[in-house]
Amino acid sequence: MSSVAVQLNDIAKSFGPVKALAGLTLEIKEGELVALLGPSGCGKTTALRALAGLQDLDRGQILVGGKDITFQAANHRGMGMVFQAYSLFPHMSAQENVEYGLKLKAHKVSAEDRRKKSSELLELVGLSTHAGHYPHQMSGGQQQRVALARALAIEPKVLLLDEPLSALDAKVRIQLRDEIRRIQLEVGTTTLFVTHDQEEALGIADRVGVMRDGVLQQIAVPQELYDRPTSAFVAEFVGLTNPIRGTVSGSTVSILGSQIATLPGSVTSGEGTALVRPESIRVEADPSGSAKVVTSSFLGSVCRSIVDLADGTRITAQSASSQASVLRAGTSVRVTLDTPAVFVKSL
Amino acid sequence: MKRSLGQRIWRWSILLVVTSYLALPIVAMLDFSTKVGRSKRGLYAWKAIFSQPELVGGIVTSLELAAIVIALLLFLVVPTVVWVHLKLPRLRRPLELICLLPLAIPGIVLVVGVSKIYMWLSIHWTESPLTLSAVYAMLILPYTYRSLSAALFAVDVHTLAEAARTLGASTSRTLFQIVIPTIKAGVMSALVISIALVLGEYTISSLLNYKTFQVEINLIGQNDGTIAVAVSLASLIFVLLLLLLMPTAKRHGKALLDVDAE
Numbered sequence: 001m002s003s004v005a006v007q008l009n010d011i012a013k014s015f016g017p018v019k020a021l022a023g024l025t026l027e028i029k030e031g032e033l034v035a036l037l038g039p040s041g042c043g044k045t046t047a048l049r050a051l052a053g054l055q056d057l058d059r060g061q062i063l064v065g066g067k068d069i070t071f072q073a074a075n076h077r078g079m080g081m082v083f084q085a086y087s088l089f090p091h092m093s094a095q096e097n098v099e100y101g102l103k104l105k106a107h108k109v110s111a112e113d114r115r116k117k118s119s120e121l122l123e124l125v126g127l128s129t130h131a132g133h134y135p136h137q138m139s140g141g142q143q144q145r146v147a148l149a150r151a152l153a154i155e156p157k158v159l160l161l162d163e164p165l166s167a168l169d170a171k172v173r174i175q176l177r178d179e180i181r182r183i184q185l186e187v188g189t190t191t192l193f194v195t196h197d198q199e200e201a202l203g204i205a206d207r208v209g210v211m212r213d214g215v216l217q218q219i220a221v222p223q224e225l226y227d228r229p230t231s232a233f234v235a236e237f238v239g240l241t242n243p244i245r246g247t248v249s250g251s252t253v254s255i256l257g258s259q260i261a262t263l264p265g266s267v268t269s270g271e272g273t274a275l276v277r278p279e280s281i282r283v284e285a286d287p288s289g290s291a292k293v294v295t296s297s298f299l300g301s302v303c304r305s306i307v308d309l310a311d312g313t314r315i316t317a318q319s320a321s322s323q324a325s326v327l328r329a330g331t332s333v334r335v336t337l338d339t340p341a342v343f344v345k346s347l
Numbered sequence: 348m349k350r351s352l353g354q355r356i357w358r359w360s361i362l363l364v365v366t367s368y369l370a371l372p373i374v375a376m377l378d379f380s381t382k383v384g385r386s387k388r389g390l391y392a393w394k395a396i397f398s399q400p401e402l403v404g405g406i407v408t409s410l411e412l413a414a415i416v417i418a419l420l421l422f423l424v425v426p427t428v429v430w431v432h433l434k435l436p437r438l439r440r441p442l443e444l445i446c447l448l449p450l451a452i453p454g455i456v457l458v459v460g461v462s463k464i465y466m467w468l469s470i471h472w473t474e475s476p477l478t479l480s481a482v483y484a485m486l487i488l489p490y491t492y493r494s495l496s497a498a499l500f501a502v503d504v505h506t507l508a509e510a511a512r513t514l515g516a517s518t519s520r521t522l523f524q525i526v527i528p529t530i531k532a533g534v535m536s537a538l539v540i541s542i543a544l545v546l547g548e549y550t551i552s553s554l555l556n557y558k559t560f561q562v563e564i565n566l567i568g569q570n571d572g573t574i575a576v577a578v579s580l581a582s583l584i585f586v587l588l589l590l591l592l593m594p595t596a597k598r599h600g601k602a603l604l605d606v607d608a609e
């Protein structure tokens with residue numbers, strides 16, 4: 001069992017009337033990559049900056065490696081941070097940028113070791129041929145790689161990444177995302193990664209924490225977060241859902257003719273809205289079916305259909321791409337559910 | 348892409364008009380300062396520059412003043428402006444206002460204001476003209492503040508400073524190794540403006556009775572206009588050389604300017 005590396009205990013921070021953090025509690029294990037996911041303005045950046053020492057808190061406690069660092073200055077914390085905005089020092093080359101932290105008292109090493117380390121790190125991020133380049137001579141993706149190398153150079157206790165990919169275009173973003181994960185696993189640094197892109201979070205994190213209004217809603221491994229959300233907010237924020245009305249009794253809900261178990265946190269009696277994933281909905285062509293396909297689109301690996309139910313509810317279903325030719329617009333279909341459990345919120 | 352002939356003619360004629368507008372007075376000064384009598388030419392006025400002890404004294408005084416003002420600029424004005432920009436954004440407006448005041452207040456009014464202090468100073472402490480540096484440090488504020496704040500807004504210094512902090516840099520290292528080098532272009536132009544201003548200042552020093560460069564030129568001019576013009580031209584050339592030296596002094600700051608390189 002790995003030990004706890006970072007502990008945020010009930011941290012809070014208000015900016016005037018805005019509660020950026022309203023009692024956030026979070027634990028990160030040694031060597032783990034945790035992603036913080038949440039809508040814009042939910043306090044992700046503020047949490048990260050608090051951990052880095054760049055943001056003071058109204059209350060709460062921050063422990064790193066069991067040591068209370070709540071009041072320690074940023075330059076003594078030894079956190080490596082990569083910012084959303086490009087942050088390379090413009091008057092230094094890539095190599096000088098990477099070496100900068102190693103020249104400072106906190107992490108000082110000999111000139112020879114410095115050179116060796118910076119070469120290794122530039123190699124690790126795939127930029128050994130760009131050592132002498134200045135930031136203005138590099139692309140956005142390259143600059144963020146150097147920023148990552150610079151943050152790793154000081155062998156940080158925790159690596160903090162604040163939407164490092166959001167300024168990059170889609171293709172580079174996915175490529176660099178996977179690379180960050182590879183490097184993180186290779187170096188083994190405990191990492192907190194902030195993003196509002198769920199695909200990014202689910203794609204690279206060991207665990208994903210969903211934040212809302214300054215508090216953590218749920219933290220779990222990606223699969224669990226997706227399959228077993230504990231709140232309507234998480235269910236709706238992570239992945240797509242179809243709201244479908246049903247009747248709940250105890251721990252089962254009756255929707256579309258099936259009895260399905262409800263997840264903890266759901267309503268326990270009466271009418272409710274079940275939040276059903278598109279891939280949990282099975283659509284089969286059936287002349288006697290009461291539902292009708294509105295449109296169907298072939299998406300390569302899957303087929304996505306929009307279907308009107310008998311009561312007029314419009315849902316989105318996802319099936320194997322081979323179904324695309326069968327589920328044409330106007331086709332009468334039968335809709336059933338295929339999922340072990342769903343979350344049901346009140347109407 | 349090749350530009351059309353009309354466009355090129357247009358460009359060159361603008362350049363020509365502006366250049367002659369700027370160059371004409373300088374050429375006239377050169378012409379006048381090399382005249383001897385009505386029709387002869389000679390360099391006596393230029394040779395005479397250094398045989399005037401008062402003038403040399405004035406030059407030395409002004410250069411010393413410039414040096415002090417530069418020091419005040421680098422170690423007082425620049426850190427203050429940077430600090431307010433980074434840490435006290437609410438004070439930006441008030442600071443800007445204060446810095447613009449010397450521009451709004453006419454020099455003569457300023458002199459009336461500070462003359463009491465200088466009178467007291469000369470009686471109780473020193474008559475050295477170097478005390479003028481205090482007034483000059485104030486006079487340069489409107490110009491230096493502008494160029495510094497423009498440079499600060501051109502880059503995200505805030506993030507750069509925070510990056511340096513997380514890497515372990517102390518406040519002073521962050522300031523002198525990261526922020527100031529980043530805004531080097533702004534600091535450099537503030538520096539040149541300050542030097543030009545100190546070397547060219549006349550009103551205040553003459554009203555306060557200090558013998559600076561411009562005051563001496565004016566005195567000489569009352570006896571011998573030719574020498575005065577020669578000296579003025581020389582000082583102009585001096586500042587021009589200073590401007591030309593700038594690019595080499597900010598080799599690394601280049602990054603800020605060549606946005607379109609590669």
Ligand SMILES: Nc1ncnc2c1ncn2[C@@H]1O[C@H](COP(=O)(O)OP(=O)(O)OP(=O)(O)O)[C@@H](O)[C@H]1O
Nearest residue numbers: 015018019020039040041042043044045046047196
């Ligand atoms: N320095 C500040 N002064 C005033 N309000 C602030 C400050 N920093 C953050 N806030 C406010 O606190 C809230 C949380 O901000 P934060 O930057 O942490 O959000 P975020 O989750 O990172 O959002 P995004 O995804 O848009 O980056 C926002 O409402 C923001 O306006």
Ligand SMILES: [Mg+2]
Nearest residue numbers: 044045046163
């Ligand atoms: Mg943010």
